[in-house]
Amino acid sequence: MGNESEIRLLGTAASPFVNRVQFALNLKSIKYEYIEEYLARKSELLLTSNPVHKKVPVLLHANKPPICESQIIIEYLDEIQPDLFQLLPSASLDRANCRFWAAYIDNKFFPLYEELRRTTKKAGQEAIKEQMIEATKLLEEAFVKSSNGKAYFGGDQVGYLDVVLGCFVRWIKHVDELNDFNTFDEVRVPELAKWAKNVSSHEALKSVTPGVETLVSFFGLLHIYKPPYQ
Amino acid sequence: MAEQQQLVLLDFWASMFCMRVRIALAEKGIPYEFTEEDFLNNKSQLLLDMNPVHKKIPVLIHNGKPICESSIIVQYIDEVWNHKAPLLPSDPYAKAHARFWADFIDKKLYQIGRNLYTTKGEEHEASRTEFLECFKLLEAELGDKSYFAGETFGYVDVSLIPFYSWFQAYETYGNFNFEHECPKLVAWAKRCIKNKESVSKTLPELPKVYDFVQHLRKQYGIND
Numbered sequence: 001m002g003n004e005s006e007i008r009l010l011g012t013a014a015s016p017f018v019n020r021v022q023f024a025l026n027l028k029s030i031k032y033e034y035i036e037e038y039l040a041r042k043s044e045l046l047l048t049s050n051p052v053h054k055k056v057p058v059l060l061h062a063n064k065p066p067i068c069e070s071q072i073i074i075e076y077l078d079e080i081q082p083d084l085f086q087l088l089p090s091a092s093l094d095r096a097n098c099r100f101w102a103a104y105i106d107n108k109f110f111p112l113y114e115e116l117r118r119t120t121k122k123a124g125q126e127a128i129k130e131q132m133i134e135a136t137k138l139l140e141e142a143f144v145k146s147s148n149g150k151a152y153f154g155g156d157q158v159g160y161l162d163v164v165l166g167c168f169v170r171w172i173k174h175v176d177e178l179n180d181f182n183t184f185d186e187v188r189v190p191e192l193a194k195w196a197k198n199v200s201s202h203e204a205l206k207s208v209t210p211g212v213e214t215l216v217s218f219f220g221l222l223h224i225y226k227p228p229y230q
Numbered sequence: 231m232a233e234q235q236q237l238v239l240l241d242f243w244a245s246m247f248c249m250r251v252r253i254a255l256a257e258k259g260i261p262y263e264f265t266e267e268d269f270l271n272n273k274s275q276l277l278l279d280m281n282p283v284h285k286k287i288p289v290l291i292h293n294g295k296p297i298c299e300s301s302i303i304v305q306y307i308d309e310v311w312n313h314k315a316p317l318l319p320s321d322p323y324a325k326a327h328a329r330f331w332a333d334f335i336d337k338k339l340y341q342i343g344r345n346l347y348t349t350k351g352e353e354h355e356a357s358r359t360e361f362l363e364c365f366k367l368l369e370a371e372l373g374d375k376s377y378f379a380g381e382t383f384g385y386v387d388v389s390l391i392p393f394y395s396w397f398q399a400y401e402t403y404g405n406f407n408f409e410h411e412c413p414k415l416v417a418w419a420k421r422c423i424k425n426k427e428s429v430s431k432t433l434p435e436l437p438k439v440y441d442f443v444q445h446l447r448k449q450y451g452i453n454d
Binding site for chain 2: 052061064065067068069072073075076079080092093095096099100103104138
């Protein structure tokens, strides 16, 4: 890998997408410099590194231009360090399957939590919870197929989907608590519930998971910048 | 013959996402069967079985196993048939860069473009502004290169070129002219059509897509 200061990560502690990249970096034992961004006052570095989306995470590797979007960053890390803790499987069909579920998680599953955070009317909240129940059913099935009886989506070892979904567990717990819901319910989705406990306690993720004060503070910011729907 | 039965594409002629897959397969010279789905009115049981999560096209069925989501399918094709016409570069950084722009195209263009022909008033105006901003970014990214990755037709070109077939529809309902707004992109699109048989044979005629969008609007109950 070379010089440790070669990799810098722009992030914010509460962001699950940033945690996702940190999880991957930790699994691969890649040392990096972490730069905390204050999203209410984005730095010049962030704005010039990600002019298109102006979002974290952003990976800066040596003198190369920045890499943005957490899934793209993780695939990049897999490619520059293929021998140490490969996250995506080698077989093309398995890779396609991982990418499919990763896209589902980011485009269909996680947005439900933002929707729920911003929905104040009871009927709306109930409708979203129904969708969450459906989504977790699908994820439970996907987990059972992928894990083949083992602890993780990746099998014995943490893999791509464990990283993609695992980073959301803490955030989801926080939204659940605010909304009298339990996403990873042991009766409804027993295997996924077990998995959520396992992945949360994995050292590579636990070490970067935000504490409750950080989450509360960040949710306060979100309340201002992305307030509840009228 | 056995080869041909192994690859089936569930397709819809006007879908820019399906066009991506057909272009990729043509670039690689891979024979396949395709089934035209009556996507709007009557999805086939095969589609519902092969893509139960999204129930959408394209779906590529390879030896009975489905692969869904056009960007994922194109990457799959590139990885499996890696001996010819590589679409993604081999350098990890260049690959990440290509994936970023394909992701940008995926996130923005279809939905905002759809607003152009389905919304009115303030929402339409906001969508028009955002749509043009997206294309200006793509124009800047292309710059003076022949293709997005430089001299060779690749992944980002495949992701974007199908949208060209929708240009007449976008221009009409968005009330703008692509030639004025992004001349380099228009030149690039014509270059792709001229130089790449995979593109010229796949893209439908612009007026045909425009007629289809008019038909869609009727179906959605949108009046002129």
